[in-house]
Amino acid sequence: MNPFTVRYSSEHFCDREAEIKKLKANVTNELNTLIHSPRRLGKTALIYHLFHKLERGKKHETIFVDLFATTKMEDLIKELSEKILEKYHKKSFIEGVKSVLKGISTTISISQDGTPELSLQLTETNTVKTLNHLLKYLENRKKKVILAFDEFQEVVNYPEKAEAILRTAIQPLSNVIFLFSGSTNHLLQDMFLSPKRPFYQSTEVLVLGKIERKIYFHFIKTNFEKYSKNIETDAIDYILDFTECYTYYTQVITNQVYYQTNKTITAGEARQIINEYLETKKTDYQNLLNLLPENQKKLIISVANEEVVSKPTSMEFIMKHKLPSISSVAQAIKALAKKEILYKSPNGYTVYDLFFKRFLQRYYANNGR
Numbered sequence: 001m002n003p004f005t006v007r008y009s010s011e012h013f014c015d016r017e018a019e020i021k022k023l024k025a026n027v028t029n030e031l032n033t034l035i036h037s038p039r040r041l042g043k044t045a046l047i048y049h050l051f052h053k054l055e056r057g058k059k060h061e062t063i064f065v066d067l068f069a070t071t072k073m074e075d076l077i078k079e080l081s082e083k084i085l086e087k088y089h090k091k092s093f094i095e096g097v098k099s100v101l102k103g104i105s106t107t108i109s110i111s112q113d114g115t116p117e118l119s120l121q122l123t124e125t126n127t128v129k130t131l132n133h134l135l136k137y138l139e140n141r142k143k144k145v146i147l148a149f150d151e152f153q154e155v156v157n158y159p160e161k162a163e164a165i166l167r168t169a170i171q172p173l174s175n176v177i178f179l180f181s182g183s184t185n186h187l188l189q190d191m192f193l194s195p196k197r198p199f200y201q202s203t204e205v206l207v208l209g210k211i212e213r214k215i216y217f218h219f220i221k222t223n224f225e226k227y228s229k230n231i232e233t234d235a236i237d238y239i240l241d242f243t244e245c246y247t248y249y250t251q252v253i254t255n256q257v258y259y260q261t262n263k264t265i266t267a268g269e270a271r272q273i274i275n276e277y278l279e280t281k282k283t284d285y286q287n288l289l290n291l292l293p294e295n296q297k298k299l300i301i302s303v304a305n306e307e308v309v310s311k312p313t314s315m316e317f318i319m320k321h322k323l324p325s326i327s328s329v330a331q332a333i334k335a336l337a338k339k340e341i342l343y344k345s346p347n348g349y350t351v352y353d354l355f356f357k358r359f360l361q362r363y364y365a366n367n368g369r
């Protein structure tokens with residue numbers, strides 16, 4: 001059993017105590033919360049962990065809806081219906097549909113593997129009706145229901161006026177508490193921070209940061225020891241320097257280091273395992289880099305080498321890295337940020353994917369010159 005996993009596990013979950021406490025307090029006080037952070041820091045896992053704890057407490061019921069693949073209201077409603085049916089009517093799907101979607105026109109088909117599949121005949125007029133119907137079902141549960149919409153920024157792209165529809169449907173509810181989550185970007189921020197938008201100031205906000213280094217250090221050490229392995233202090237420091245305590249990357253690397261050794265791990269061994277792992281990613285990253293136009297390629301290499309760049313259009317940065325004109329750099333920034341290859345942090349621009357950054361630093365050090 002590898003205690004360092006990239007799938008959520010309640011047993012092998014590191015910290016987030018302050019965040020869980022805050023979210024629990026919001027639930028108790030019936031406040032909706034928006035959770036955001038850069039990608040891969042642990043929003044989804046945090047919600048799973050909160051739900052695990054709430055379900056264990058037996059005072060609440062929890063429903064998790066992932067909106068990642070949704071493109072319209074109908075998809076959201078379908079996802080929500082399926083989650084409700086799965087939770088409350090696992091034994092009899094058809095009975096469940098009758099009870100949850102009473103009065104709503106539906107078709108049930110049987111898929112190839114024999115499982116029933118729901119399709120809803122949604123028209124413009126009954127979309128809102130169906131949504132209200134589902135929420136009413138949750139509103140009438142005896143226990144308080146916590147409903148999470150992960151990747152909530154997707155609703156911005158729906159063709160319907162989804163924000164307004166959802167806000168209106170959510171507002172009158174008193175038995176359902178909402179969690180909205182997504183990665184930090186202008187779509188999500190505009191939604192909750194712009195005074196003209198329906199969700200403006202409607203929620204508490206939790207910005208998820210990195211796990212504290214001291215805590216991650218302890219987590220790694222104790223999890224090695226728990227399974228009768230050892231890791232030297234320098235090795236943990238080497239790993240956390242490499243991953244910058246970024247959750248996903250730390251989990252991936254500790255997972256590798258853990259399973260590839262069965263004795264005491266030294267910093268030298270950790271470095272070797274990390275190098276080998278980076279080698280396995282080399283072809284993909286090389287392809288990604290090769291696909292970029294020349295000005296974007298040069299810029300991302302320069303940013304990787306600088307770690308963080310607060311003023312990429314400054315003469316100093318442009319001269320140092322022999323970049324083309326200001327306008328070409330500005331254009332490259334825009335394009336790379338849109339593709340989420342570049343990330344705009346409060347301190348400046350960085351390469352979004354840490355492994356990609358390490359790849360560039362290794363193979364394109366000093367701007368490839």
Ligand SMILES: Nc1ncnc2c1ncn2[C@@H]1O[C@H](COP(=O)(O)OP(=O)(O)OP(=O)(O)O)[C@@H](O)[C@H]1O
Pocket residue numbers: 005006007008009012013014015016037038039040041042043044045046182183247248251
């Ligand atoms: N507290 C934690 N302890 C251990 N592993 C964690 C923890 N939080 C997250 N992880 C792991 O880190 C990775 C990233 O977490 P998660 O998918 O929750 O991030 P996210 O912020 O939702 O990312 P995205 O924005 O891409 O959806 C996952 O592999 C997850 O299992």
Ligand SMILES: [Mg+2]
Pocket residue numbers: 043044045150
């Ligand atoms: Mg997520």
